[in-house]
Amino acid sequence: MASISMTVNGRTVSGEAEDRTLLVEFLRSNLALTGTHVGCDTSQCGACVVHVDGKAVKSCTMLAAQASGSSVTTIEGLANGDVLHPVQKAFHENHGLQCGFCTPGMIMAAVDMIERHGGDLDEATVRSELEGNICRCTGYHNIVKSILAAAAEIGGARQAAE
Amino acid sequence: MGVAEGIGARVARKEDRRFITGKGRYTDDMNVVGMKHAIFVRSPHAHARIKGIDKSEALAVEGVIDVLDGDQLAADGIGNLICGWMIHSRDGSPMKMGDWRPLAGDTVRYVGEAVVIVVAETKAIAREAAEKVVIDYEELDAVTDLVTAVEPGAPQIHPVAENNLVFDWTIGDETAVEEAISDAAHIVELEVSNNRLIPNAMEPRATLGHYDPGEDHYTCWTTSQNPHVARLVMSAFYNVAPENKLRVIAPDVGGGFGSKIFIYPEEIVCLWASKRTGVPVKWVADRTESFMTDAHGRDHLSTIKIALDANKKITAFKIDTLANLGAYMSLFSSSVPTYLYATLLSGQYDIPNIFANVRTVYTNTTPVDAYRGAGRPEASYLVERAMETAARQLDMDPAELRRINFVKTFPHETPVIMTYDAGDFEASLDVAMEAADYAGFPARKAEAEARGKLRGIGFNCYIEACGIAPSKAVGSLGAGVGLWESAEVRVNAVGTIEVLTGSHSHGQGHETTFAQLVAERLGVGLDSISIVHGDTDKVQMGMGTYGSRSGAVGMSAIAGALDKVEAKAKKVAAHLLEADESDIVIENGEVKVAGTDKKLAWHEVSLACYTAHNLPDGMEPGLKETSFYDPSNFTFPAGCYICEVEVDPDTGTTQIIQFVAADDFGNIINPMIVEGQVHGGVAQGIGQAMLEGCAYDPESGQLLTASYMDYAMPRAHDLPSFNVLTTTTPCPSNPLGIKGCGEAGAIGSPGALINAITDAIGNNDLSMPATPQNVWAALNAK
Amino acid sequence: MYATNYHRASSLSEAEQMLAAAEEGKLLSGGQTLIPTMKQRLAAPTDVVDLRHVAELKGISVSGGVVKIGAGTTHAEVAGSADIQSACPALAGLASHIGDPHVRHMGTIGGSIANNDPAADYPSAMLALNATIHTNKREIAADDFFVGMFETALGDDEIVTAVSFEAPDSAAYQKFPNPASRYAMAGVFVAKKGGTVRVGVTGAGSDGVYRASDMEQALSGSFSPDALDGVSVDPGGMLSDIHGTAEYRAHLVKVMAKRAVAAA
Incomplete structure (x- = not known):
C-alpha cells in the first residue's frame, strides 16, 4: 500500500491506496470526485483529463503514487464557488456539451490549451489540440466554438488587466 | 413565439450546470452500502462448445464472493434474451430465433459472449479470479462475413436456422417491378455495402443490481435509453422479477445512439447475482468490452437496379439486401433491416414500383441492432449512391435528376407502405445548393487541380421516418410493444x-x-x-x-x-x-x-x-x-446535404472543404439544440463514411477493432465546422408540428461524402470507410 | 493491472539500486506507454521505479553545435524549447505532434527511445540525426541502439540518461498518422549535415525503425524531392495490417520522404 498525499482542488488530502491505483481511481473512489471519467482503456479518449501541477494529464495513465506530493485540479475545482470558469461558461452558452460524459476532460483540456496559447488560438489549432479528447455527441462543432469564445474572453480580460 | 423562453428560443440548457461542474451522476458514480464488483468471463472464441467450467481456483481467491455460470442461471429460471419484433419470411414462416442465454449454455457464438460472472470485494480481485476460471472449450469453425454465412457448407450457428438464414422477407410488388424494368429506357445497377459500425457512446455501459431481501425488491441502475422497457422486458420475458418488484433507474446516461436501447445480459445477470450473493453488484464495461458487446450497427450488402424512362423519370427500384444480425437476435434487430429500412427505399422520389428482398443472416459476430438512424441510413445511402451513379451514367447534373423525380404533392403514398404527410424537397435542395455555392464549384475544382488536388462535390437528399407509429399499425407489422x-x-x-x-x-x-x-x-x-x-x-x-x-x-x-x-x-x-x-x-x-x-x-x-x-x-x-x-402517423424529416471534398492524390487523404446540411424538421423548439443534434449526427455519418470500419478476422472470428488503437473515431481535426440550415413544413401528424432531428445527420451524410469523393477521384467503385488507403487504392485502380 | 510496487527515485544511483533490488523491475519515466501496457495486463513488473524526480535526467543544452537532451525531458519541453527550436526545429516539430497535449506533458524522450515502439516518432529522428544515446553505463550510437521492434541494445540494468547529436544543417520530419491510433503509419525524418544525408523511417518497417540507405544515397547526390523519384521502397519489408497494406506503407514512405526533403 502506498501512502498518498496531495493537494486536490486546493485541499490537502491523504489516503492509503494500492501502489497500482491509478490517479483517476484515487480521485473517484477515495475522494468521491466522480466528475473525472473513464471512457477507454488505451489512454486516448481524454474523459479523465485533470491538471497535475498546472499541466493537463490523463489521470488514467498516471499512478496515484506518481502524483503524491503534487497539486491536482479536477473539474470540481475549476469554478470559483458559484462563479463558473470562463471555459465552463462558454461551454454552457455555446452548447458545447450534450451527454456531458466527455465534458469534464474537454473543459480541463481547453483550460490547459488556452493557458498555453493565450489568446492566440484559431479553429485549426483548437482542432489539432483536441487530438486527445474524443466526443461522440457534438461533432466538436460547438466545442471548438466554446473554446474559441472562452479564449477570446480570457484573452480580452488579460489585455484589460495589462 | 409568445414567450422569451418558449418555443423557438435558443435557450442555453438547464441541465448543463451539473455536467460542466463535474456533478453529473452516471451509473458508475452510484455506490450503495455493501456494494461489490463484477467481472464477466467472456468467450475468447468466436464459436465453441463448452465442455466444462472449473470455478474452484477462482472461488478460492481471497475476496471473491461468488462465481456463477449459465447452468445456475437457468436453474433459477432466468429466461433467454429475445427479439421483440416478429418478422415472417415470404413463405409465411416466422423468423428463426436462436436461444441466447444471459450466461452461455453449452455453446458460445461470438468473441466476448458472457459465460461466467465473478463477484468480488474489488474489481481488481474479480479480474484476478476471472483469470482463474478454467473453461474447457472445443473450438468450432466460425463465420463472420454475411455472404460466406449463407453459402453452402458454412458453419451452422443455430440449429433452428438452416443455412444461418433468419428470415427471407419481401416488400412491394415484384411482378410490377420486373415489368417496369423490361420496359425501361435506361437501367442502372449498383452494389453497395454498408459498413459495420460500433456505436461508442463515450460512457461505457454499466449496471448496479441491488436486491433487497427485506422488501423482496430489486433496484437496477443502468445505462439505458428506456428504463421502462428494460423493466417490462426483464419482468415479462427474462423472469428477473415482477414489474412491481423491480425499479429501473437510468440516471445521467453518457450517450446512447441506439446502443443503450437494448437489454443486455449484464443487467439481468447482476440483478440475479445480487439475489444469489446477497450483495449489491456493480459492473462497468471496459472500452474493449463495449467494442465486443454493445450491439453493433449496419453491416448490409445490397444491390439496386433502377429503371428509368426516356425522360429520366424513374419507373422502378429493385433491391436485394443481405443483412448481418450477428450471433443472436438483439431486441429490435429484426425491425432494422425491414420496416426501418425497406419502407424508406422510395427516398424523396415519386417511384411507382419498388420491390425489396431482405435476407438476414447469423454470423459469429456481436449482435447487430439499431444504431443512430437504424435502417434509414442504409436506405438513404443505397438510394442516393444509386441516384448519383445514375446521373453520372446518364451524363446529367445530379441535382437535375433528383428534381425530375422528387415527390411534389402531399400526402404521397409510396409503394413501400409509407404515406409522406408533408415536405418540400426542392426547397431544401435549393437552400443547400445556394449555401454550398454549387454554381461556383467548377472554378474551385479548377483552382484545386492547379495545386495538384482533386475536388469533388456530392449530394444526399434523404428522407427518414421518425416517431414510429401508430401502435396499432406497428403491432400489425410485428412489433411486440406499442410506440x-x-x-x-x-x-x-x-x-x-x-x-x-x-x-x-x-x-x-x-x-x-x-x-x-x-x-x-x-x-x-x-x-x-x-x-x-x-x-x-x-x-x-x-x-x-x-x-x-x-x-x-x-x-x-x-x-x-x-x-x-x-x-x-x-x-x-x-x-x-x-x-x-x-x-x-x-x-x-x-x-x-x-x-x-x-x-x-x-x-x-x-x-x-x-x-x-x-x-x-x-x-x-x-x-x-x-x-x-399515440401518433397518427410516422413523421418524415427530410433534407439535402451537400459535401465538398479535396483529395490528396499522393496519399489518398480526403479533406472536407465544406459540409452543408439543409434539413426540414418541421417546427423547432430550440434551434441551438437542434443544430447540435445535426452536428453530432453528421459527425457520426462522416465517421462511417471515412473512418469507422469494424473488422473481424475471417478465420478466427476475433474482433480486430476492439479499441481506439484500431477503431478510428472521428476527432476534432477530422471534421470541419458545419453549415447547418433549415427549411420548414410543419408536420401535420402531431399537435406541435415536430418531425424529429436526432438521426438525420447520420442518415444523410455518408452518401454525400462518398458521392463527393467518388466525384473527386473519378472512380465510382469506392466502399466505406473511405480511408486514405481505400481512396488511394481506388485512385490507382481506375 | 496486476499488483506492483512503486518506488520513487530521487537520484540516478538510487534508481539503479531500486532497479537492482527488484525481482522484475521496470523503469517508469512518463509512463505513457508502460502504464497502458500494465493496464492491459500485457506487462506485469513486480516493481516500478519512477524516474520523474531524478534531476540528473532533466534539461536541454546546446553548446558548440551539440544538442543534448536529458532522458527525462518531456515531449512538451522539447517542443517548447527555444534552444531546440533554433538548433533543430524539425525535432521540436516532431515532439509537438507526438500523441496529444496531455501525453506530451508526461511522456519523455528517454522513455520513448528505450521502448522503441515501431510506430514511435523519436527513434527515426535519432537515426537520422546520428544521435548518441547516453546511459548510466556507456554511450551507444543510435545505429547500434535500435535493434528491432521494441528491442534496443540496453541491458537490464541500464538506464538511458540523455541523447545528444550535432545540430544538422537542415532537417524535417513528416508523418502520416494511422487514422485510428494516430501513431505514425509512415514517419520519415530527413537530416542533412555537410555532404551527408541520413533518413530514418518509423511506423512502416516490419523490423521497426530503420535507415533508408538508398534514399540517403540519392539525397547525398542531390538534396531535393525529385532525387527520390528513382528510389523504390520494397513492400516486402513493410508492416501490413487493416490500416495499411505493405504496398500502401511503402508508397507512403516515399511520399513522406519527399515531403520531408521539401520541408527541410
Missing part, C-alpha cells in the same frame, strides 16, 4: 411544475426543450419547471428515447397533459373570477378574463386547486394531469 409516449404534468400548490416524461434524455437536452414547451403554454419561467425522467418508481410507464421520437411523440404527450391542465385551470379561474370559461386565457404566468383587467396569478389558481376551499361543485382537488399520446 406511444406518456407524460404527467404536476402543478404544485405554489405554481411550480414537474413534468414526468417517459422519454429519456442522454444528451438530447429534454430538461430544457420540454420545459420550453411548458413555458410557452403557461408563461411561467423555466426555473420553476423541472423535467423528471429515467426512474420507473417516479414516472408512469413510458417507451423511452430512440428513433428521434422524443420531440414528436414525447412532447406531444406533454402537450396533451398541458391541454388538460389548462382546461382545469381555466375552469377554476372562471369560477373564481366569476367569468365564462371560454373567456379565460393563460398568458405570461397569469390567468385572465380576455378583454378585462380581471386576472389571477398562475400560483393563485394552483393554490386554489390544492386548498380546494372554493372549487366548482363536483370538481376534484389538485392540478395534475396525465396523457398517453
